[in-house]
Amino acid sequence: MTTTSMPVLTKKDFQTDQEVRWCPGCGDYAILSAVQSVFPELGIPREKFVVISGIGCSSRFPYYMNTFGFHTIHGRGPAVATGVKITHPELEVWLATGDGDSLAIGGNHTIHMLRRNVGIKVLMFNNKIYGLTKGQYSPTSEFGKKTKSTPYGTADTPFNPLGLVIGANTSFVARSVDVFQQHLKDTLKKTAAHKGSAYVEILQNCNIFNDGAWFDLTEKDARVDHVVHLEHGKPLIYGKNRDKGIRLKGMELEVVHLGNGNGLTEKDLLVHDETNPNPAYAFLLAQMEDMPGFPTPIGVLRSWNRDRYEDIMSRQIQDVIGKRGPGDLSKLLNSGDTWEVR
């Protein structure tokens, strides 16, 4: 990202005067703080940002960002954002959404936006619950979860969000966590640098309706053993003593212990390649969160480049103008067979 000759922006420039109304202790505050810290560093003029959202606690986000913002309707953020990007491809469009907004009602728009590779950066705040409507289960809630609408437990198996979007051939797929501030900021920077669609799942804690949903990963003692940091070109290694790792055996991933007398070292571990064009690789990584005994990967699972939808569209328009000349309204009206009446 090149810096242009423009005033230096700070976090304060991206804060609005609106009173932030999320519940005290909500994970969204941390996400807001991270985004407001990262945006000023991107070298992009403030007026070029557009923050779009659907409906949900996540989707209150635009009101707290001092940029152009559009709080749309439930699930439809990706479609509105697509209209913005096609009309003005040079704008920096970010979409704040949640597990319900993006994967329930918005599921269809999500996968189509991603398969088209429209250059929109999606931040999906996954708290595994419907917060704004006060506690129903979501498409990412665990099987059998008892909630307001499922007092006897859910009957459905949840989506694996990143697996789903990898299936839509998303060109940038990442996961971070609300309370891992530095990791979140780093992930956001990488997201900003990506040209096409980006889908970032941010594990977020709703302390009112689903408190502790991610404590397994976020509590200080747990995190070291239950989270593996993905870094391009580096092996998948984790654990308090960096003695656990992930290895690829055929088409399966396996957890291995290093230096356990089994002769395994770091060199035997899977080395992360976020640019692997084969989505099956990223899909394997995405399955880890559902496999017992495996850590949950955070960081960038996949990052590769293909043409953005809006660029293909605008190139097409330029091509036709080149071939047929700019549109002539009089010629259009008089096209086809015409005749004179005197």
Added chain:
Amino acid sequence: MATITDPVVRAHKREIIEKAVLRFCGDSGDGMQITGSQFTNTVALYGNDLATFPDYPAEIRAPAGTLPGVSGFQIQFSSSDVFTPGDSVDVLVAMNPAALKTNIKDLKMNGILIANSDAFTDNDLRKAQVTSNPLEDHSLDGYRLFSVGLERLTRAALQELGLDAKTMDRCKNFFALGMCYWLYNRTMDLTYKWIEDKFKTKPLLVEANKMAMRAGYNYCEATEAFQVSYEIPPAKLTPGTYRNLSGNQALAMGFVAASQKAGLPLFLGSYPITPASDILHELSMYKNFGVMTFQAEDEIAAITSAIGAAYSGALAMTTTSGPGMALKTEAMGLAIMVELPLVICDIQRGGPSTGLPTKTEQADLLQAMFGRNSEAPIPVLAPSTPGDCFWIAVEASRIALKYMIPVIILSDGYLANGAEPWRIPKVEDIPGIQVKFATDPVGFLPYKRDPQTLARPWAIPGTPGLEHRIGGIEKQDVTGNVNYEPMNHEKMVRIRAAKVEGIAQDIPEVVPAGDPDGDLLIVAWGSTYGAVTAGLKSARAKGHRIGHVHLRHLNPLPRNLGEVLGRYRQVLVPEMNMGQLLMLLRAKFLVDAQGYNKIQGQPFKQSEIEAKIEEILG
């Protein structure tokens, strides 16, 4: 521009008549639409006024020879004004028993029936659920029947080309077309040109179709089967340059014109649906005008992407039919709340639900007026003729942009697919559209309104200093901040209503056609224009004092409509629905108007309007 050579003089009688109604009908695979369109273009270029009515079946290709598969094309052409495609048919060309069975009731007594006798085998009769052969059982004695073996004759004409039977048979519609060209003394130059262009990669097919058409023409000439041919002189249309076009084509061109006049890029978010898909097809070809057409994944993405485009400064539109309007309602509410310009086109069709996809109706008016949660008023416009679709597109865009508001256009399948000669306007005669984006951060507030129009400023992303947030939650006037206060909500509801009502100051007053006061006022909208205009003419000739108001603006209604209603003893509202405009007029004006309601998937006939007027006025 094509030149028309004089028709050949021949030995039989040539009768000059004022008008004729011709209908082609056959299987969906018989090329009836092509045949009808070609005939239309030829008579249009010759200078006749005309109106067409293509009548498609819903299936892509039902089993050959069956009743659901019948496709028809009707044209009325005349040396005087034509308002409808004709109530009853003078010449019916029936390609098979199923087509004959479904269409014979519309042929005039002693009308000409050209039937393809080769398609009346026992098997064909069975498929059409017909027990005896009508060509032989004297059931058609009331008509002038011409039994013509189209397959046999076409094959004979094409035998030297060495084509297989199936290919030769597919040219039989051109044989029938050639016959009709002879019957009406029209030259075939234009269709020759079309054939050459359409089949240019297959020269053998070019030759085959041209030969088939010539053979049909010569058949009439040589056999003297027809003792009379007809000549319909050109009509006295208002001087100018004309072209033929369908309602959907006109709508598409109207939006391109509006975008050019406004200096804005045009964005269409759309999802294929009968009978609106053609607008998407048409606009997708105008990329050299910078038109962005987005075929979305569903109807909701179609409208929400258009809202995103409007937010970003485009002239944004979405097109659909009834079922799609239902899906779009929540998004329409959002557009109303965020007060962005957007044009929503509903090409109405028979409903409810999937209904009759290829048949016309005008039963979405109340949906357009009220089909959203809460108080969500939207301006509603309706074109009257295919050519009027162009002007309505321009007018709807003007209103949307001036008032920062979504606008609904209610067209219908009959207008969308029907064609008429259209006087091409000069570009400078199309009204200009002023558009001003907000640019100055000083004093900028997202909901600070223009005192006259109540429109809020259009501040598009990318404009420095104008960063602000909009959304579907109720907001405080002027500042645009989220606001739940009771008095603010009522104020905003009333402002949104006042904005729509204020448009009435900006649209013309109605001037009734016919008598300015008297016994009866017909108030109508949409595609009933033709039948009502024609019916009115003949009823007034009988001495009744009748006026006709044809509404193009349905919301808000023209400001003098109430006064006009009061000038007549009775008010009649003919509609292809159960009485929707009727309900609106009765409620708003406390007028005891009566309805004439036809909900059959077919347009009104001139004779139906005449009969109703007669029934009312005695």
